[in-house]
Amino acid sequence: MFQYRGDLYLPDGDLWIDPHEPKRFAFISHAHGDHIERHEQSITSYATARILEHRLGPQNLIRLEWGEEHELAPGVVVRLHPAGHILGSAQLEVVQRGRRLVYSGDFRLKPSVTAEPAPVVPCDILVMECTYGRPHYRFPPREEVIPRLVEEIRGLLEEGRTPVMLAYTLGRSQELLKLLESYEFDIALAPPIHSMVRVYESLGVTFGKYRQARPGQTDGAVVFVPPHASKSRIVKRAKDPVTIAATGWAVDGEKGVPYPTDRSFPLSDHADFDELKEYVERSGAREVYTVHGFDEFHKHLRDSGVRAHPAEVRVAVR
Numbered sequence: 001m002f003q004y005r006g007d008l009y010l011p012d013g014d015l016w017i018d019p020h021e022p023k024r025f026a027f028i029s030h031a032h033g034d035h036i037e038r039h040e041q042s043i044t045s046y047a048t049a050r051i052l053e054h055r056l057g058p059q060n061l062i063r064l065e066w067g068e069e070h071e072l073a074p075g076v077v078v079r080l081h082p083a084g085h086i087l088g089s090a091q092l093e094v095v096q097r098g099r100r101l102v103y104s105g106d107f108r109l110k111p112s113v114t115a116e117p118a119p120v121v122p123c124d125i126l127v128m129e130c131t132y133g134r135p136h137y138r139f140p141p142r143e144e145v146i147p148r149l150v151e152e153i154r155g156l157l158e159e160g161r162t163p164v165m166l167a168y169t170l171g172r173s174q175e176l177l178k179l180l181e182s183y184e185f186d187i188a189l190a191p192p193i194h195s196m197v198r199v200y201e202s203l204g205v206t207f208g209k210y211r212q213a214r215p216g217q218t219d220g221a222v223v224f225v226p227p228h229a230s231k232s233r234i235v236k237r238a239k240d241p242v243t244i245a246a247t248g249w250a251v252d253g254e255k256g257v258p259y260p261t262d263r264s265f266p267l268s269d270h271a272d273f274d275e276l277k278e279y280v281e282r283s284g285a286r287e288v289y290t291v292h293g294f295d296e297f298h299k300h301l302r303d304s305g306v307r308a309h310p311a312e313v314r315v316a317v318r
Helices: 046-056 142-158 172-179 191-202 248-252 273-283 297-303
Strands: 008-010 015-017 025-027 041-045 061-064 070-073 076-082 090-096 099-103 125-129 162-166 187-189 222-225 241-246 263-265 287-291 308-310
Touching: 041 046, 041 076, 046 061, 046 191, 061 076, 125 273, 142 162, 142 241, 142 263, 172 187, 172 191, 172 222, 187 191, 241 248, 248 263, 273 297, 287 297, 297 308
Parallel strands: 015 025, 025 041, 041 061, 099 125, 125 287, 162 222, 162 241, 187 222, 241 263, 287 308
Antiparallel strands: 008 015, 070 076, 076 090, 090 099
């Protein structure tokens, strides 16, 4: 049902799946920068379409509601299902000649406070991301991590220091903002994050109080900036700033985080190792192909009796 040509491709529908280069026709699972391109035409969810056009300007898009059928070609039908990763993130279901393929995209089964909940979609063939596909990437419950993060923030504020949350402009920032809502911190958002929060609000997500961060005007505030802006004027002019990352890579400590940070907490918008295995088990897939993660994850699945392969290796379904 699919081919791997450097990216995933559905030949019978002439559809590329999350390609890294511009294509004639593509499915975009979500609007993170490493998943979007200016394709001639794209299939997306409604929320992803709104965010995508905020980032890239007007696009030629086929916007699908959750579960809505769209015929790519005679006998080839696709549907979108929430992926639970960020707002609008989607799984792609393809039904062709009685067989069902699901591409999970970046997903998370645990509930999100800012993204639609992800179902496990039954399928014959599962192509899944496995970002955290090693057994030690098991994330502690959010109910344990958030109080620890709040305690750290309060301690820094009491010391007269500035907590600086390093959070991606799309997804992580909005979820952290929502998770910290009930603690009534003075939260100041770097301009790109502030702008994206407004997009979320236009899509029906509500937040507590926040304001736009300005250099020299962040005393007593919790400041949100994208990781690449950790040396920006907003941070440099903050009073004794301490950077904090909230990411799944924090399981490995500060050294595991892919950008410099002073503190780290294990919060992720991706599935952890147990969720990856849970999806495989509950989907009933006869074949599993892995992408976007550790090569050995498919070996862990094989050890559990699952027919699993890297996506680059095409194996016919029996």
